Amino acid sequence: MHDRIKSHRRRRIPAVTRILDALGHCDLPRPVIVDLVRRKLSEIRAQRSVPEFESIMVLVRRSLDELRASKLQPVINGTGIVIHTNFGRAPLPPNAIRALGEIGSGYSNLEYDLRGERGRRGSYVEGALALLCKADAATVVNNCAAALVLIVRHFTRTKTDVVISRGELVQIGGGFRIGEIIEATGAKLREVGATNKTTLNDYARAIGPNTAMILKVHRSNFFMSGFVESASTEKINDLARKKGLPFVEDLGSGAIVATKELGIADKEPTPAEALKSGVDLVCFSGDKLFGGPQAGIIAGKKRLIAALKDEPLFRALRCDKLSLAALQATVDLHLNQKKAQIPTLALLQISENELRARAAAICDDLSKSCFGLQITSGRGTAKTGGGTLPKSNLPSVTIDIIPKNSSLGDFAATLRAWNPPVIGRIAGDKFKLDLRTIFPHQDGVVIQAIMAACTK
Numbered sequence: 001m002h003d004r005i006k007s008h009r010r011r012r013i014p015a016v017t018r019i020l021d022a023l024g025h026c027d028l029p030r031p032v033i034v035d036l037v038r039r040k041l042s043e044i045r046a047q048r049s050v051p052e053f054e055s056i057m058v059l060v061r062r063s064l065d066e067l068r069a070s071k072l073q074p075v076i077n078g079t080g081i082v083i084h085t086n087f088g089r090a091p092l093p094p095n096a097i098r099a100l101g102e103i104g105s106g107y108s109n110l111e112y113d114l115r116g117e118r119g120r121r122g123s124y125v126e127g128a129l130a131l132l133c134k135a136d137a138a139t140v141v142n143n144c145a146a147a148l149v150l151i152v153r154h155f156t157r158t159k160t161d162v163v164i165s166r167g168e169l170v171q172i173g174g175g176f177r178i179g180e181i182i183e184a185t186g187a188k189l190r191e192v193g194a195t196n197k198t199t200l201n202d203y204a205r206a207i208g209p210n211t212a213m214i215l216k217v218h219r220s221n222f223f224m225s226g227f228v229e230s231a232s233t234e235k236i237n238d239l240a241r242k243k244g245l246p247f248v249e250d251l252g253s254g255a256i257v258a259t260k261e262l263g264i265a266d267k268e269p270t271p272a273e274a275l276k277s278g279v280d281l282v283c284f285s286g287d288k289l290f291g292g293p294q295a296g297i298i299a300g301k302k303r304l305i306a307a308l309k310d311e312p313l314f315r316a317l318r319c320d321k322l323s324l325a326a327l328q329a330t331v332d333l334h335l336n337q338k339k340a341q342i343p344t345l346a347l348l349q350i351s352e353n354e355l356r357a358r359a360a361a362i363c364d365d366l367s368k369s370c371f372g373l374q375i376t377s378g379r380g381t382a383k384t385g386g387g388t389l390p391k392s393n394l395p396s397v398t399i400d401i402i403p404k405n406s407s408l409g410d411f412a413a414t415l416r417a418w419n420p421p422v423i424g425r426i427a428g429d430k431f432k433l434d435l436r437t438i439f440p441h442q443d444g445v446v447i448q449a450i451m452a453a454c455t456k
């Protein structure tokens with residue numbers, strides 16, 4: 001007994017090479033593995049006793065699995081949230097993917113005019129975006145937050161105050177608040193009205209010698225109902241004209257196709273509609289309802305777009321060739337009215353019947369091979385998500401599973417550990433996969449993953 005305790009105390013930390021040998025082949029780069037093993041060993045060193053070699057290997061393997069899972073990789077989205085910020089928002093159109101390959105794999109005329117001179121980056125896409133937004137001009141930066149920063153910086157160079165309604169100081173994904181983004185530029189927020197009510201008079205009273213601009217932010221990811229009031233874009237525009245102030249609207253999601261046309265009850269203003277109401281500039285994201293790559297699109301008055309592009313900050317926020325390539329392909333699809341080829345829009349359009357047929361086939365397949373499992377198809381409500389159309393629930397169809405030999409949490413974890421990971425949600429006593437956000441070509445993989453999970 002005494003001896004055993006002694007030997008336990010004296011057990012030595014294994015050498016890194018011994019652990020690497022025992023690991024065998026691993027698909028992560030060797031320096032990454034070595035670094036992880038060293039960190040694990042120093043954690044062990046800090047403890048009072050050294051575990052057995054096999055326990056150390058279990059620890060190391062588990063950490064390697066976690067590290068591998070943290071690599072950027074495709075996942076199957078069974079949440080029913082079409083524009084899911086955590087899952088990379090818009091799946092790109094095939095044309096955009098092709099453009100990424102073509103432009104990314106070689107040289108391009110990014111800043112070269114094929115007449116043999118230096119050219120302008122993004123000149124085609126800017127023109128096409130202007131046309132799409134029925135604007136005089138347009139440009140692109142990295143994302144909508146960057147667009148907002150650029151715009152606010154430009155207009156607050158001599159005067160400080162940005163007038164904005166208290167009901168529009170929204171928080172967007174990732175804990176980013178519009179108010180904080182504006183203040184980060186050095187501008188001062190001049191909040192007007194109350195959370196639920198902002199009248200034109202509230203705007204009028206707030207305008208003074210320090211006012212630089214009026215900003216309207218579309219409430220894209222939530223809605224208010226009840227005792228609410230807000231001034232219309234047209235009315236605010238009249239006021240801005242009278243006071244000689246720039247008026248900008250952050251539209252957020254950027255619905256190009258009228259939401260009515262998508263069969264969605266929520267009304268989202270299009271950039272063209274906002275500009276028609278007199279707004280000087282609009283900005284919106286490229287990867288929400290626009291259905292393209294991450295980008296911040298700005299459209300509006302030619303003089304203002306030109307001035308924004310002259311800002312030194314513009315250089316720091318400009319898009320790379322890959323974003324421009326994917327955006328160019330997406331803009332062309334919009335101009336050609338090929339919304340069926342824009343996955344984000346196509347997913348919103350799938351009929352319930354189609355989803356029901358797929359659900360029946362999946363349930364049929366699984367009930368033949370997974371005996372321990374209770375599987376049915378259910379009714380679901382998919383969501384646009386990503387800070388768009390907060391009210392519009394889309395009827396959808398789910399695969400509902402009650403596992404027999406494992407808890408719901410363990411079942412969900414097994415599917416997340418599948419390659420590619422399958423992500424659903426737990427509601428009540430069921431695990432649910434919403435088919436609206438699962439591409440039909442992924443149904444086979446989903447079936448395999450569930451089979452593996454139920455035989456585990």
Ligand SMILES: *Cc1c(COP(=O)(O)O)cnc(C)c1O
Nearest residue numbers: 143144145172220252253285387
């Ligand atoms: C999503 C959103 C943003 C931020 O867009 P990003 O492209 O993610 O930077 C800004 N404003 C509103 C109203 C939004 O909905």
